[in-house]
Amino acid sequence: IYGETGAYYGTVEQQGRLTLHLHLLLYIKGALPPQEIRNRLMTEGSEFEKSLITYLEAVHVGEFHNGDLATMQAKYPVPTDTNSTYQNPTLMMPVPPPSWCKDKKCSECKRCVQRANWWSNFWETTDDLMVKSNIHTHHQAYEPTAKDRKAAVTKGLKTKYKGAKGCRNKDGICMARFPREIFPESVVDYSDGSLNVKKLESDINNVTPMLTYCLRCNTDVTSLLSGTAIKAIVAYISDYVSKASLKSYQVFSSMYDVLHQ
Ligand SMILES: [Zn+2]
Numbered sequence: 001i002y003g004e005t006g007a008y009y010g011t012v013e014q015q016g017r018l019t020l021h022l023h024l025l026l027y028i029k030g031a032l033p034p035q036e037i038r039n040r041l042m043t044e045g046s047e048f049e050k051s052l053i054t055y056l057e058a059v060h061v062g063e064f065h066n067g068d069l070a071t072m073q074a075k076y077p078v079p080t081d082t083n084s085t086y087q088n089p090t091l092m093m094p095v096p097p098p099s100w101c102k103d104k105k106c107s108e109c110k111r112c113v114q115r116a117n118w119w120s121n122f123w124e125t126t127d128d129l130m131v132k133s134n135i136h137t138h139h140q141a142y143e144p145t146a147k148d149r150k151a152a153v154t155k156g157l158k159t160k161y162k163g164a165k166g167c168r169n170k171d172g173i174c175m176a177r178f179p180r181e182i183f184p185e186s187v188v189d190y191s192d193g194s195l196n197v198k199k200l201e202s203d204i205n206n207v208t209p210m211l212t213y214c215l216r217c218n219t220d221v222t223s224l225l226s227g228t229a230i231k232a233i234v235a236y237i238s239d240y241v242s243k244a245s246l247k248s249y250q251v252f253s254s255m256y257d258v259l260h261q
């Protein structure tokens, strides 16, 4: 999806509710260092700028395929009628695409028609998955009651025992960074080579549609266009390594390995 993998660095976190949560940094083979990308973006209207934007807009999106948030929420409501034939895609496996038609000029044979149908189903399913998994609503901190604690001990659930953190800090700022800034189209600031990729919905995070289709859950995909951002993510991921009671020398050795890739 993203190109050939040069290296990757990630950890799997076990959340309070016992679900597994992956943080992963992917290095793409042949990708330029962030500063080099910035330097090249400072030339207005370059071929490089066009190619980079085409690539970034193809690998991750910040909006739905077939409409805006309100339209999509109306189209894919949370099912309440248990007799309905609607199948919640978060509970279904992905459907593999039908085989290719080898004729490049053809668009009408049985295989081509099946493939076109598969793609339209792909986009509808992906929009539905995003409605079910990617819309952020601010949540309050939650203090467990004595009853919750008792139930938690019986079931072995940490969340109910400890309660849950809200998404806002003491200043009322959402730590999940919502609502996010909107960009009607991808724009480069030629004065410093910084780039903001197109994003149309402020209440969802960015996703790679193919990843959403395959994984069927919330994902957050972003391109790190500065060395500082990359280092921050390495530190963030390493923090999760240390959560798993690893010794600090193991954390540093992991970071050393990554930075020398
Ligand atoms: Zn065909």
Ligand SMILES: [Zn+2]
Pocket: 136, 137, 138, 139, 167, 168, 174, 175, 176, 178
């Ligand atoms: Zn929030």
